[in-house]
Amino acid sequence: MPKITVPPLPVSCLFGMIKPSGPTSMSLLNDMQPLLSKSKLFEQATEDVPKRKKKRSKKVGDVKLGQGGTLDPLADGVLVLGVGKGTKKLTEFLDCTKEYSTTCLLGCETDSYDSEGARVRTAPWKHVTKEQVLEVLSKFKGEIKQTPPIFSALKMDGKPLYEYARKGIPLPRPIEPRTVTVHSLELVEWKGSDHSFSWPDKVLTEDQKKAMEAAIRGVDETATIEDDPESTAQDEERPTAFVIKMRVSGGTYVRSLVHDLAHAVDSAGHVVTLTRSRQGRFVVDPTEDGDRTCVPWSIFEKALTDPGAADEEGWTEWEREVLQHMEVI
Incomplete structure (x- = not known):
């Protein structure tokens, strides 16, 4: 040696x-x-x-x-x-500065914005194309505003946000968006349905959904958590998945970026893999x-x-x- x-x-x-x-x-x-x-x-x-x-x-x-x-x-x-x-x-x-690569699975939103959480709602995903994703990526580059997920440890008036959601306590004020910088963002792999990922088995009960709605309605009176009637059952065909790579400033929520990106293509999505390649x-x-x-x-x-x-x-x-x-x- x-x-x-x-x-x-x-x-x-x-x-x-x-x-x-x-x-x-x-x-x-x-x-x-x-x-x-x-x-x-x-x-x-x-x-x-x-x-x-x-x-x-x-x-x-x-x-x-x-x-x-x-x-x-x-x-x-x-x-x-x-x-x-x-x-x-x-x-x-x-x-x-940090670098991440993450896999987004479309069609399902979870409380934690990743596969460790429970299903909150499902949404259509078959309409989403590679070209659509490429087109909306530019909206998430540069200096952007991000809102942390309600199921996070971020505190509001001394109480973690997830406690408001679990107990159905209305938020005293909106979750404050954070300014972060996305230096680069690219689509590196379009998996389509060629993968082994699936939506979480864990599902929010009706009581849990009502509690989360009550928490969010403290700042948005119209908030609802419902499955889209046009959603396709996951066992009929594997939902679309794709991998994105990003270089970001400290404080960036990768899970929130994936969540917001799925909304930008009129679907829902959550993180199923996440790798930090640089810190x-x-x-x-x-x-x-x-x-x-x-x-x-x-x-x-x-x-x-x-x-x-x-x-x-x-x-x-x-x-x-x-x-x-x-x-x-």
Whole structure:
């Protein structure tokens, strides 16, 4: 193995990890914590926390570990991590440029705007063509306004929006649109019906629909949640799906963009796949000077069950990977 340059120990750093689809970002950090805390690479936390704050402090011996912007369980791709003093640099990755590719499945809207949620309504989709999608993409480029979904953790008067929707509490005021920038947006694959995706099995009950309508009617008295009578049942034919790729500013809701794009072609839609390929300078595939590649989660997953023997320089496989990918702080 080629020799690697090791900075003075212990190390504070940033590095990117490739998150898999399925688990939450925080659960992966919790899994990694014992691994990093036993490594000579990093400085372990000490018990110098005031007594009144001990309840919230990390366990003695745990390294300081954080993330620079979570990914939904459905999503995979780049997750920037900070260790030690590197955690103080993580805020820069909340507002940095990001790149995503996402698959939109037409004909069905969900409460979360993705396939993890429940069906809210169905709508016609057979009329939508590739040319129509290409035509409306230009409306979503540049500086645009986005309204976060009502089923989100965004707070209004101290209460998460999803609580209003679930409990049928009228919103005290409209959800404030956010200004974001879509630097580029392109259709990269038209799947049509040639795919294995399907609408979620989970469906909102009538009571849940009424609760959501009551919440939305606080700002829109005409709001209704009904299936379009012209909707085609999904088991007759697979609804159309397509993949778009985008480069956006921090704060952009990919799920909202897909939701709004489906409305722009007189249909409904939700996200079924989502990959973050860039978060600032951390990327899946480098394309620009200064780009830094990331460590696959599988490297850490393997080390959790079998860290393996150290090499001639004293490093295990996962430690060597981190050394090769990290940015020392």
